[in-house]
Amino acid sequence: MKRTSRDIRTANRYEVLRQIIAASPTSRQELAAATGLSLATVATLVGELLDLRMITEVGFEDSAGGRPRGLVAVNASGGALIGVDIAETYVHVELFDLGLNVLARAEEDVRPSESRPEQVVGHVAAVVGSVVAQAGIEGARVLGVGVSVPGQVDRATGISEYAPNWDWHDVPLLDLLTEHIAYPLYLDNPLRASAVAELWFGAARGRGDAVVVNLGTGVGSGLILGGGLHRGVSNSAGEWGHTTIVLDGRLCRCGKNGCVEAYVGASGIMLTLRESSADSPLLHPEDQTATIAALARGLAERDPVAVKVVRDTVRYLGAGIADLVNLFNPEVVVLSSWVAAALGEPLVEEVRGAVARHALPRPNAATEIVLSPIPTDPVCLGAATFALEGALQSVGQRQQKRTPSARAKAHHRQ
Amino acid sequence: MKRTSRDIRTANRYEVLRQIIAASPTSRQELAAATGLSLATVATLVGELLDLRMITEVGFEDSAGGRPRGLVAVNASGGALIGVDIAETYVHVELFDLGLNVLARAEEDVRPSESRPEQVVGHVAAVVGSVVAQAGIEGARVLGVGVSVPGQVDRATGISEYAPNWDWHDVPLLDLLTEHIAYPLYLDNPLRASAVAELWFGAARGRGDAVVVNLGTGVGSGLILGGGLHRGVSNSAGEWGHTTIVLDGRLCRCGKNGCVEAYVGASGIMLTLRESSADSPLLHPEDQTATIAALARGLAERDPVAVKVVRDTVRYLGAGIADLVNLFNPEVVVLSSWVAAALGEPLVEEVRGAVARHALPRPNAATEIVLSPIPTDPVCLGAATFALEGALQSVGQRQQKRTPSARAKAHHRQ
Numbered sequence A, B: 001m002k003r004t005s006r007d008i009r010t011a012n013r014y015e016v017l018r019q020i021i022a023a024s025p026t027s028r029q030e031l032a033a034a035t036g037l038s039l040a041t042v043a044t045l046v047g048e049l050l051d052l053r054m055i056t057e058v059g060f061e062d063s064a065g066g067r068p069r070g071l072v073a074v075n076a077s078g079g080a081l082i083g084v085d086i087a088e089t090y091v092h093v094e095l096f097d098l099g100l101n102v103l104a105r106a107e108e109d110v111r112p113s114e115s116r117p118e119q120v121v122g123h124v125a126a127v128v129g130s131v132v133a134q135a136g137i138e139g140a141r142v143l144g145v146g147v148s149v150p151g152q153v154d155r156a157t158g159i160s161e162y163a164p165n166w167d168w169h170d171v172p173l174l175d176l177l178t179e180h181i182a183y184p185l186y187l188d189n190p191l192r193a194s195a196v197a198e199l200w201f202g203a204a205r206g207r208g209d210a211v212v213v214n215l216g217t218g219v220g221s222g223l224i225l226g227g228g229l230h231r232g233v234s235n236s237a238g239e240w241g242h243t244t245i246v247l248d249g250r251l252c253r254c255g256k257n258g259c260v261e262a263y264v265g266a267s268g269i270m271l272t273l274r275e276s277s278a279d280s281p282l283l284h285p286e287d288q289t290a291t292i293a294a295l296a297r298g299l300a301e302r303d304p305v306a307v308k309v310v311r312d313t314v315r316y317l318g319a320g321i322a323d324l325v326n327l328f329n330p331e332v333v334v335l336s337s338w339v340a341a342a343l344g345e346p347l348v349e350e351v352r353g354a355v356a357r358h359a360l361p362r363p364n365a366a367t368e369i370v371l372s373p374i375p376t377d378p379v380c381l382g383a384a385t386f387a388l389e390g391a392l393q394s395v396g397q398r399q400q401k402r403t404p405s406a407r408a409k410a411h412h413r414q
């Protein structure tokens, strides 16, 4: 999509709040230095955030030879945000304050027999109600609920166009959720949720171009380009899991052959293990989580089967990530989701070597490859961030109508 | 790279001039409607371009019930731009007026024995001198020279880091060119030059997200994302030719196996022809151009060998372009460069079918696949456009210092 001046203003608002969350308390001068924005722009944006009670003034610090500088900090209790991660087998919900600290969490299992949209929505409504009750906060303080659902999502209409695990087609998920949940809702998918989590709170913070690679049951990428999320023209960019790495190769659950996901998704890794050692004790048929955990332990103990399966997987994974490096030329590739977390640094080490063999030298030299540093569920955090962005965006629109006075006020505050 | 407000102002300046070049004469009101910018912003930018004599006022048109509207048009004779396409076997140069009409062109062959940097630079200096003389213009009117060289280019330092055809490594090309050419120089590669040509004058005009696929001796993509060129962190984004389509497949000239280029570059297509029919009369050993031309004729005549070779090529090409569609979710994929031009619409037809089989339905439905509509050498045109952008950018920087008065003037003009 084309970027407008309004997009830039919104992105700047995000960036200033991001920086305040990262480094409270802080001064307008520090914010200008950290974001590269002018002091006047920072002052305007800080004024908006103060008006919204998302941040507060918390005193002054001396500046060498100048007037004392006003300090601001995130107003953690100024509101609550909820992130919902609808995954293949569970619904996980976290409630955050405005500093994005977790105040409450809840989870319900989704059995395969309960995967009709109405049933899943029932689970979501139950856990959202549960975290609000647990946190003991008033409903009016909930600024929004971000909901991540796997597959292809039409954000504008709130339709889950295709969810591969449950074979959902064109489910009006937002409408269904609205029947049960009164807070503002923001729908998207886990690729974009984890990318936004890295952009605000993780390894992509302050970076212009970053690719967040999700390695889980499903596989895909979230793209941070030019300092913002790249969605593509129909909000379906980043489908790296279904790019071809072996023409006419393994059958993928999308129906095509030779997709990256068929080799590096959790079931692809299980298939590689089965092909290499069908009676391996590492293999827990029907249980991806247990199998990947066993592989991780095996890797730590230098079990030859585990080492071989990870190495075989990295042959595909390294080539696939090298494709992302060659195409996007990013500053950083972040490995996220539960398979990456389980296999950890030993996997990342192997991946770095394989990418160096497959990528062109120039983009390879410019790219770091790291594990996601986010300690909690990045999809919940990212979904909550969508709600935060939504709140900031609607605020900005209300704000614009009284820009001149708000701006004047902000200048007086300097 | 992160985008700043200044980047947006520059992009808006580009977009207004682009629109004026496309539709002269035009009014500020039409420009605002076509670009989505506010009338005030358009008026400011038009004022800047008038001050620069890149456009002129050319009278008035009646508006229904309002004051007559001032019309502006590109001031074609306000300056000249030169585009240089350094290719594997030739140096091609075109000189343009500010309407990007070709005023003069010249070409020199580069024999394999003459491919040392100093020799190539000698050719460039000769043809640049020749077009300036042919066009009979004063040197002072040349606003800049854009130079495209294959491979990986460090734009900031002007170094050709790696040119695969001549095995150049870290050649200080800009310094060498500066010794012979006195005009402002802008160095980049053909992927980005043809992408910018499509953005300004071709199938990507007015599009937010577009991928320009170059099919020639070398193969790669230029990326238009968010309405501007995506360069990546080290100006090497878009290296689609060296993404892996067949793990452990054909050896590529980059030294890796199974790259897209090894199958769909001109020599890859020749190898496919040789493998399929070693003594085919279509095959002109050592002559890529003649072989591709023969394939194109064979395709038109439904020659079974030609049809098979193109179909085999499209198996790889379709999967490779589907990867771009899945990753970028663009509005349009433009097929450019000489192999695409030679094989033409019959190739595009086949590609559309193959992409539909390989890409996910949602991004596939959102993407058009078209042949480049640019009738001349898109690399020369794009290189000249880099010079135009460079002139607009430096202008904008001078301009900013006197913004208030320029803006006031522009408002009075409305």
Ligand SMILES: [Zn+2]
Pocket (backbone or CB within 6 Å): A241, A242, A243, A252, A253, A254, A255, A256, A259, A261, A262
């Ligand atoms: Zn697939």
Ligand SMILES: [Zn+2]
Pocket (backbone or CB within 6 Å): B241, B242, B243, B252, B253, B254, B255, B256, B259, B260, B261, B262
């Ligand atoms: Zn290659």
